[in-house]
Amino acid sequence: MTAPALDHAAPLTGARLLVAALAIGVGNFLVVLDTTIANVSVPTIAGSLGVSSSQGSWVITSYAVAEAITVPLTGWLSRRFGSLRVFLVCYFAFAAISVLCGLSQSIGMLIGSRVLLGLFGGPIMPLSQMLLMRIFPPKQATVASVIWAMTTLIGPIAGPILGGIICDGIGWQWIFFVKVPIALVGGAIVLFATLGQPDPTGPARIDKIGLALLVLWIAALQIMLDEGRNHDWFASEEIQILAVVAVIGFLAFVIYELTEAEPIVDLRIFRHRGFTAAAVTFAGGFGAFFASIVILPLWLQQNMGYTATWAGYATGIMGVLALISAPIVGKATEKIDPRAILSVGILGLGAMTAWRMGFNSDVTFAQMALPTLFTGPFMVMFFVPVTGLAIASVSPEEQANAAGLSNFMRTLAGAFATSLVQTGWANSARVNQTELVSAMQNGDRVIAGMMEGGTSHEVAVASLSRVVEQQSVLLATLDMFSVITVVFVLAAMLPWLAPKPKGPIDTSGAH
Known part of the structure; x- marks a missing residue:
């Protein structure tokens, strides 16, 4: 997971800069949006395709796992083919594969299409960040960081709301179709706005064995987590085999990557205590957060009689205070110990989840939405400083790898948490x-x-x-909220294992 070579391109100016920046930001927005837009639509999709909601959750996990796998490949792809070319190919492919998702007539076709969507969507996030930093003049780097951060923050908030409205108003297929013209236009704008910009390439070696082992153990573990509840777990020979493959594959992956000169995932970065603490905090906190926004709309639709639209409102309402508090939290990280901000943010997320443990079958929309509304500022306090804290603990030449590895762990944690919370929910x-x-x-x-x-x-x-x-x-839902609360509390302790950063951290994560 090494960093792409720096592209010494002249920054853009004027209207061309503005248009290109917005189009690049939209690409990042679409990819992040896709992580949550299907959450409130899972019951509808499952019913339409004749499968259970637990099988329907593969629509979420397949995308997340595929996206995580391609993150380590971004550096190699950029050096081998050029970062701008890779970004444009992924942008247009995202549009084409979204069509396939909407045309799916079976759960198998939809999951396969979502895997492809994740594979092409994965590089868009880090490349959009890098391209924004490239096209803006150095003195306006903060503007580039803000554009990327806002599109990253708005995406998962808008997902449940848009998914619910589209699913109820037009049909679940349109949660995929609606992105097609936006991606096509956005990609075309980036193409024409960056004409003449250099896009250097160079020799690049890929760690093929490391990549194969990475895919092997992640795929085996995810399938085991998703299918275990349907096969009585380790009473099933299939689950036993998957568990053995996952364990052996993971151990082989760790051993090989630690001895490989140019590993696809540089595990040596874990020697930095600060990075390890921040990355595990990111994974644990995000896993708990994502589990809560998966289980809440499922419960509301299956047992409380909510439509997908209202379930989306109930989940997405956190965006109101999140957007208001984002610049405030950003400024605060320059003056206050980021470990304190991160820890308070995670504890706040835990408190809002604990609040939901008082729900009953007579809870009103207002009563149910209130803790979600107040989740917004705590979510920002979690997301803004965590990556910066991770990269502040490593050497400058390792910062790109640190940012990539922490986001890789975060994406995997979201996929694994989705499976685990639904298994726990069903068992409870x-x-x-x-x-x-x-x-x-x-x-x-x-x-x-x-x-x-x-x-x-x-x-x-x-x-x-x-x-x-x-x-x-x-x-069972209240039981899951209690488990999620405990995970939040444990994750809130981890930032204090990291040393205090020397000076303000880079909250953009633009590396």
């Missing part, structure tokens, strides 16, 4: 349902009472079963 609901049935002493009397009111025996039993199921899922 099953246990809670068994306990509720065992504790219900007057079930026969309740059924008899409904029958006396004119309800048939079958309808009465079905009604009581539905109430028990809804309550068991509610309890």
Whole structure:
């Protein structure tokens, strides 16, 4: 995961600079948007394609895993083919593959298309960051950082809202189709606005064995996490084989990368205590955060009767205070110990999740949305300083690798957390349902009472079963909120393991 060679290109000026910057920023926005736009649509997609919601969650995890795998390849691709060329190819491919996603008639085709979308979307995030820094004059580097940071921040906030509105108003296919013209126009603008700009290439070696081992252990582990609950976990020979492959593949990957001269993932960076603390904080905190915004819309739609639109509002409302607080937090990191800001931000996310543990089946939209609204500032306090803290702990020549590796861990954590929280949710609901049935002493009397009111025996039993199921899922949701809260609390302690940075950190992560 080495850094691409610096491209000594003359910066753009005037309207050409503005238009190019916005088009590059839109590319980053689309990729980040895709991480959450499908979250509120999973029940609808699953129902349309005739699969369970747990199988539908592959739409989220397949994209995240594929995106994570291509992040280490970005440096090699940039040196071998040119960063601008790679960015444009990925931009246009993102549009074409989004069409395939919308045309999918089966869950297999949709997952395959989402994998391709992640593979081409992965390089767009780091390359958009680098290209923005290249086209802006050095004295305006802060403007470039702000554009990239805002598109990165707005994407996951807008995703649930846009996904819900589009899914209910037009159809789930349009959460993919709507991005096509935007990506085509954006790519065309970047192409013409950067005509004549140098895009140097050079000899580049790729760590093929490291890449193969990386794909092997990540794929085996993700499939095991996604399919384990459907195959009774280690009672299944398939899950046992996947577990063995994941463990052996991971160990082989670590050993090989530590001995390889030009590794695809430079694990030696973990020798820096500050980087390790910040990167693990990023992974743990983001995994908990992403798990919460996956489980919340699923519960609201499956058990609370919310439409995808209203589930999107309930999740995306965090963006209101997030956007307001972003510049304030950015300034604060220049004067206050970033470890304190990061730790308070994560504790705040944990507090908002703990607040949700008081929900019941009668919770109103306002009561449910309030903790989500106040999540916004804490989310910014988490996202803004964490990458800067990671790269502040390594040498200058390792900063690009540090930023890439921390984001690689963050993306994987989101995918793994999606699978784990849904597995825990399903298991907890099953246990809670068994306990509720065992504790219900007057079930026969309740059924008899409904029958006396004119309800048939079958309808009465079905009604009581539905109430028990809804309550068991509610309890399971609260159980997951409690687990997520604990993860947040643990993650909030980790930043203090990093040494205090000397001077202000780079909150843009533009490396």
